[in-house]
Amino acid sequence: MGGQYRITGDKYPRMRRRRRPGRIVVLVVASAAVLGLIGWGTTQLIDVFTGDGGRKASAVGTKADCGSKASPSPSARPLPEPRGITVNVFNATTRxxxxxxxxxxxxxxxxxxxxxxxxxxEYDKKVKGTGVLLGPTAARDTALSVLGTQLPGAERRTDPARKGAAVDLVIGNAFKELAKKPDADKALAALTRPEPAPTAKKGC
Known part of the structure; x- marks a missing residue:
């Protein structure tokens, strides 16, 4: 053969195909994914044997348990017992x-x-409801509340100028009778032992 290049001897030059860059990228990505999976699996095994997984589960459980926890809701003032309350009873009706x-x-x-x-x-024949419970300002949430369990529909009023701790029960035109004793006892028990108010746990 003529020309610049001649073939001599028993060895011939080999013609190599050009490598495609796309195939190399795919191989690199696949290798990275495999290495990532291996690393993640190793981490999981370490967590299992070292107890980290248990702590994570405990933390998740703690968050799941975070909710409203019932706690007592004490009254602002202690309620007196009936024997400690003096009641004046007045009839404002014609009966x-x-x-x-x-x-x-x-x-x-x-x-x-x-x-x-x-x-x-001031009250005679002027009370249209079942009655009026009247007392000093200090009796609003104490003695009047306790007396109110005996006549639930009665109106409650306070007089800042009133002296002493006694309270009045003024019977009105709509009055028929006091609440049934079992019902009054139940209302009094609920008043002295209110339902706990829900509060959030600390750390939630």
């Missing part, structure tokens, strides 16, 4: 005998009875 009858029933239920009779002019 006779209601004040004494109601006073006797309250006495049976443990209340101390003060004055019994007709209502003063």
């Amino acid at each position: 006779s005998g209601l004040a004494k009858k109601t006073a006797d029933e309250l006495k049976k239920r443990g209340f101390r009875i003060g004055d019994v009779g007709n209502a003063p002019k």
Whole structure:
């Protein structure tokens, strides 16, 4: 053969194909993925044997348990017992005998009875509801609340100028009778032992 290149001897030059860069990229990515999986698997095994997995599970469980935890909700002031409350019973209706009858029933239920009779002019024949519970400002959430369990529908009023701890029960036109004793006892128990208020756990 003529030309610049001649073939001599028994060896011939080999013609190699050019490598495609796409195939190399695929191989590199695949290798990286395999190495990543191996590393992740190793980490998981280490966590299992060292106990980290247990701590993680515990942490997840703690977060799942974070919710409302019932805790007591104490009253702002301690409630007095019926025997520590003096009640004046007044009748503002035209029906006779209601004040004494109601006073006797309250006495049976443990209340101390003060004055019994007709209502003063400011209330006489002017109470349309079941009754009015009247007392000093300090009795709003204490003595009046306890007395209110005996007559749930009664209106509660306070008088800042009033002296002493006694409270009044003024019987109104809609009055029929005091609450049934079992119902009154149940209401009093719920008042002295309120349901716990839900509060969030610390650290949640």
